[in-house]
Amino acid sequence: MAKITVTVNGSTHTSTVEDRTLLVHFLREQLNLTGTHVGCDTSQCGACVVLVDGKSVKSCTTLAARCDGASVTTIEGLSTDGSMHPLQEGFWECHGLQCGFCTPGMIMAATDLLAQNPNPTDDEIRHGLEGNLCRCTGYHNIVRSVQYAAAKMRGEAVSSQNA
Amino acid sequence: MIPAAFEYVKASSVAQAIALLNQHGDEAKVIAGGHSLLPAMKLRLSQPAVLIDIAQVAELKGIKTAGSTLTIGAGETYHAIATSATVISACPVLASCTGQIGDIQVRNAGTIGGALAHADPAADLTAVFLALGGTVTVQSAGGTRSIAADDLFVSMLMTALDSGELITAVSVPVMSKGQGASYAKLKHPASRYAIVGVAAAVTISNGVVSACRVAVTGAGPQAVRQPSVEKALIGTSGDAASIKAACASAGADMEYLGDIHASEEYRRAMVKVYAARALTDAVAAARA
Numbered sequence: 001m002a003k004i005t006v007t008v009n010g011s012t013h014t015s016t017v018e019d020r021t022l023l024v025h026f027l028r029e030q031l032n033l034t035g036t037h038v039g040c041d042t043s044q045c046g047a048c049v050v051l052v053d054g055k056s057v058k059s060c061t062t063l064a065a066r067c068d069g070a071s072v073t074t075i076e077g078l079s080t081d082g083s084m085h086p087l088q089e090g091f092w093e094c095h096g097l098q099c100g101f102c103t104p105g106m107i108m109a110a111t112d113l114l115a116q117n118p119n120p121t122d123d124e125i126r127h128g129l130e131g132n133l134c135r136c137t138g139y140h141n142i143v144r145s146v147q148y149a150a151a152k153m154r155g156e157a158v159s160s161q162n163a
Numbered sequence: 164m165i166p167a168a169f170e171y172v173k174a175s176s177v178a179q180a181i182a183l184l185n186q187h188g189d190e191a192k193v194i195a196g197g198h199s200l201l202p203a204m205k206l207r208l209s210q211p212a213v214l215i216d217i218a219q220v221a222e223l224k225g226i227k228t229a230g231s232t233l234t235i236g237a238g239e240t241y242h243a244i245a246t247s248a249t250v251i252s253a254c255p256v257l258a259s260c261t262g263q264i265g266d267i268q269v270r271n272a273g274t275i276g277g278a279l280a281h282a283d284p285a286a287d288l289t290a291v292f293l294a295l296g297g298t299v300t301v302q303s304a305g306g307t308r309s310i311a312a313d314d315l316f317v318s319m320l321m322t323a324l325d326s327g328e329l330i331t332a333v334s335v336p337v338m339s340k341g342q343g344a345s346y347a348k349l350k351h352p353a354s355r356y357a358i359v360g361v362a363a364a365v366t367i368s369n370g371v372v373s374a375c376r377v378a379v380t381g382a383g384p385q386a387v388r389q390p391s392v393e394k395a396l397i398g399t400s401g402d403a404a405s406i407k408a409a410c411a412s413a414g415a416d417m418e419y420l421g422d423i424h425a426s427e428e429y430r431r432a433m434v435k436v437y438a439a440r441a442l443t444d445a446v447a448a449a450r451a
């Protein structure tokens with residue numbers, strides 16, 4: 001067993017986990033943060049993406065024990081005081097989801113993308129979200145949703161029409 | 164899926180990691196990015212009893228040039244390499260290759276040392292490392308040695324590393340004037356692993372190709388050089404006609420693997436196509 005102290009969405013948790021526990025299971029089963037999903041067994045779908053120390057990682061392919069001392073952000077940590085993060089708002093406004101299974105991972109990967117590139121082209125968004133698979137949307141509205149958020153985060157006026 | 168139980172130890176130095184490897188023998192494995200090892204462990208294809216985490220070992224980090232050599236710590240991630248100003252200027256092919264591996268989450272985790280130690284048949288860096296003629300620095304309880312790229316890959320997923328040895332650094336030549344290298348891959352659309360990947364490095368002196376190394380990955384059980392292509396191109400001007408002629412023998416003397424993604428026959432055809440693309444770009448870079 002490993003004793004780990006991890007800051008998740010700003011609050012610090014000290015927990016005991018089995019050495020083999022994957023970060024995604026620690027988040028979902030020990031912290032009840034079920035917004036992070038598991039969509040595959042092959043590390044390919046991106047439904048489980050969270051930020052560890054600001055970088056996007058697949059939490060199904062990260063050991064919880066390795067995250068001792070790290071800071072983790074999940075989809076639950078994005079909104080502040082009940083108001084949606086620009087990415088959440090963008091997915092809402094631009095119909096960026098259908099079933100929603102891929103959405104938490106998409107949004108967390110897009111958070112990392114926009115932190116590195118606040119003004120991406122559509123191509124850069126598609127390239128930046130290569131690690132996230134969506135079975136529903138055809139990606140088009142996901143790209144628009146991220147453009148909406150990027151514009152809003154740059155302080156520009158936004159509407160679901162111009163993204 | 165969840166891996167079989169194991170004991171996890173976070174190593175804080177190379178010496179500690181090596182001592183643990185020796186203590187536990189074949190029961191133990193080091194874990195770097197974990198992006199080959201953990202997927203295999205989740206499928207129970209690999210069940211080490213002890214995992215020695217080297218991801219946070221400071222000695223395995225660092226990217227620097229000294230004279231004509233670029234040296235990268237084995238623990239540097241693909242993303243760090245792809246975005247390093249030092250790599251982009253000293254050996255641009257390494258930046259472009261690491262920038263094409265998997266997706267950003269894979270690049271945030273996977274390491275150059277892990278990629279070369281694992282020697283996946285569909286890995287990208289194996290071919291680039293062979294074409295560049297690099298070396299790995301390897302450390303064990305017995306000391307340090309270096310292994311040349313041509314001697315590193317032995318067979319599918321097998322390298323010349325002994326158990327108890329750790330790759331600590333990877334060195335490649337700094338590209339100088341008249342030298343150019345390129346990597347061209349046909350990628351699997353979901354994982355982006357190479358279905359066929361070809362790396363080429365050329366030197367042009369006085370308008371003539373004076374040195375050339377070409378290596379293929381993805382198509383067979385291990386990354387291999389293409390001596391007949393290399394020989395055919397040396398002494399030519401490196402123009403389109405000589406590249407086409409040289410690539411006629413690309414992939415002729417190698418083993419192939421066929422799978423659900425591509426048949427052997429298709430891979431055989433694509434080796435020629437991607438060899439020509441890689442050589443064309445490498446020659447253009449050498450002339451630039």
Ligand SMILES: Cc1cc2nc3c(=O)[nH]c(=O)nc-3n(C[C@H](O)[C@H](O)[C@H](O)COP(=O)(O)OP(=O)(O)OC[C@H]3O[C@@H](n4cnc5c(N)ncnc54)[C@H](O)[C@@H]3O)c2cc1C
Nearest residue numbers: 195196197198199200265273274276277286287330355356
């Ligand atoms: C979804 C997905 C897509 C991918 N796409 C690609 C792709 O397009 N191209 C590609 O090339 N790869 C791809 N990969 C594989 C990825 O590049 C792996 O990260 C890489 O193969 C292994 O590096 P690692 O640092 O993760 O090693 P680990 O998984 O940690 O280790 C792999 C093996 O190497 C050993 N090892 C690790 N470091 C050392 C060291 N310093 N010395 C000695 N032994 C060591 C370990 O014990 C283990 O046996 C993909 C992986 C995933 C999950």
Ligand code: FES
Nearest residue numbers: 039043045046060
């Ligand atoms: S669950 Fe599919 S990549 Fe993590």
Ligand code: FES
Nearest residue numbers: 098100134135136
């Ligand atoms: S909205 Fe259903 S998988 Fe993306």
